[in-house]
Amino acid sequence: MVQMSPGAQAPATEQETDAPRVVPRNLSNREKAAVVVRLLLNEGADIPLEELPDLLQEQLTQQLGQMGLVDRVTLGAVAQEFADALDGVGLSFPHGLAGALDAVNGKIAPATAARLRKVAGVRQIGDPWQRLREVPAEDLAEMATAESTEVAAVMLSKLETAKAAQLLSHLPGPTARRITYAVSKTANVTPEAVERIGWSLAAQLDQRPEPAFSDGPGARVGAILNQSAAATRDGLLTALDEEDAEFADTVRQSIFIFSHVPSRIQPRDIPAILRGVDQAVLVTALAGAGTGEDLAAVEFVLANISSRMADNLREEMAERGKVKHSDAEDAMSQIVAAIRALLDEGTISLVETDESEE
Numbered sequence: 001m002v003q004m005s006p007g008a009q010a011p012a013t014e015q016e017t018d019a020p021r022v023v024p025r026n027l028s029n030r031e032k033a034a035v036v037v038r039l040l041l042n043e044g045a046d047i048p049l050e051e052l053p054d055l056l057q058e059q060l061t062q063q064l065g066q067m068g069l070v071d072r073v074t075l076g077a078v079a080q081e082f083a084d085a086l087d088g089v090g091l092s093f094p095h096g097l098a099g100a101l102d103a104v105n106g107k108i109a110p111a112t113a114a115r116l117r118k119v120a121g122v123r124q125i126g127d128p129w130q131r132l133r134e135v136p137a138e139d140l141a142e143m144a145t146a147e148s149t150e151v152a153a154v155m156l157s158k159l160e161t162a163k164a165a166q167l168l169s170h171l172p173g174p175t176a177r178r179i180t181y182a183v184s185k186t187a188n189v190t191p192e193a194v195e196r197i198g199w200s201l202a203a204q205l206d207q208r209p210e211p212a213f214s215d216g217p218g219a220r221v222g223a224i225l226n227q228s229a230a231a232t233r234d235g236l237l238t239a240l241d242e243e244d245a246e247f248a249d250t251v252r253q254s255i256f257i258f259s260h261v262p263s264r265i266q267p268r269d270i271p272a273i274l275r276g277v278d279q280a281v282l283v284t285a286l287a288g289a290g291t292g293e294d295l296a297a298v299e300f301v302l303a304n305i306s307s308r309m310a311d312n313l314r315e316e317m318a319e320r321g322k323v324k325h326s327d328a329e330d331a332m333s334q335i336v337a338a339i340r341a342l343l344d345e346g347t348i349s350l351v352e353t354d355e356s357e358e
Contacts, residue, residue: 024077025070034063035070035078050127128198129158135205137166143201145175153182154189154197218247222254226340227333229326233257256339256350258285258332259293262300265339269348270304276338279316281331287317288328 027035037060040047049057070078094103101116132140132155140159144152144167156164156179168176213220225233233255240248256264265273274282289298302310323331342348 024074027074027078030059030063031067032078032081034060034067035075036082038064038067039075039079128195128202131202131205132198133159133163137163138170140167141170143204144171144179147201149178149182150185151197151201152179153186154194155201156180157183157186158194158198216250218250219254221251222256225251225255226257226336229329230257256336258289258336259291259297261297261339264350265300266348266351267300267304269342270301272348273335273339273342274301274305276341277335281334283313283316283320284323284327285331285335286313287320288323288325288331290325290328294332 037047037049049060052060094100097116101113105113140155140163144155147155156167159167168180171179215223225236228236237248237252240251286298286301289295302313305313339348343350
């Protein structure tokens, strides 16, 4: 028996025994979901509720309006149950076929992805505009041209400012002005209409045939001519000029040869380029330069390396003597290949010029 002096309070254990015990309210799963969402929102969590199906968003919102007050014991019990459920999750998979396609985007063949998107259907869970924002500006411009001015104005309004500016730059002047003016008439467009337009445009992406080649025709021909002999390259370009001058222009823009080095390569990148070229190949290319443009490229290379290395190369060039034209061209092609490899890696970048052909 515990002895207590007059006026002393009973131990806490005895007080707790006498106090009525509060038990958690019995809530449905929908009510528990509303409690968790409200708790997370109060804590400032960014919950992507918009990714839920419309029906679930509506039911959740209605449930939030019906909850009233929830006592601390019930809140604690629901939070603990939610935490236990999270602890028990071993792996979470995306929702539906559309979500699975987003998860494996870039990991499966483009043709397979396009076919599965058609199977998934137009109405998918998520935000169609997020996918459209990832489409190149030139493709969006093509879509905008094919759509009504009002639809194109909605598209322009849903893009980030920089992407919208890029889109306009790919449109003819009159078309860009009409679409820009139509933006002023989108004030009363409903969210439902914007979503329908988004899904309709996204569906057009799925209906496009998957291209067999990642590069355009001009880039592919240019890459081939980069490795061709000068006589072959010049002859083919002359023939292309006669057949299709516009296509020949595109091909020329994709061509990069040794003589383009001074105008397209940053001086600071020359040492990195030479590290990827065999010394004998480099000497052959430099010693074999015959035209004025090639000689200018040689001087540019020598001027942007250490004086000691430049002097050594000049000595080796003198010792190398006369170089066969075919050997010089082959060596120059290997230097260009080294430059292309660095460009593909992102180690260097070409200087942008209004006129890429020399």
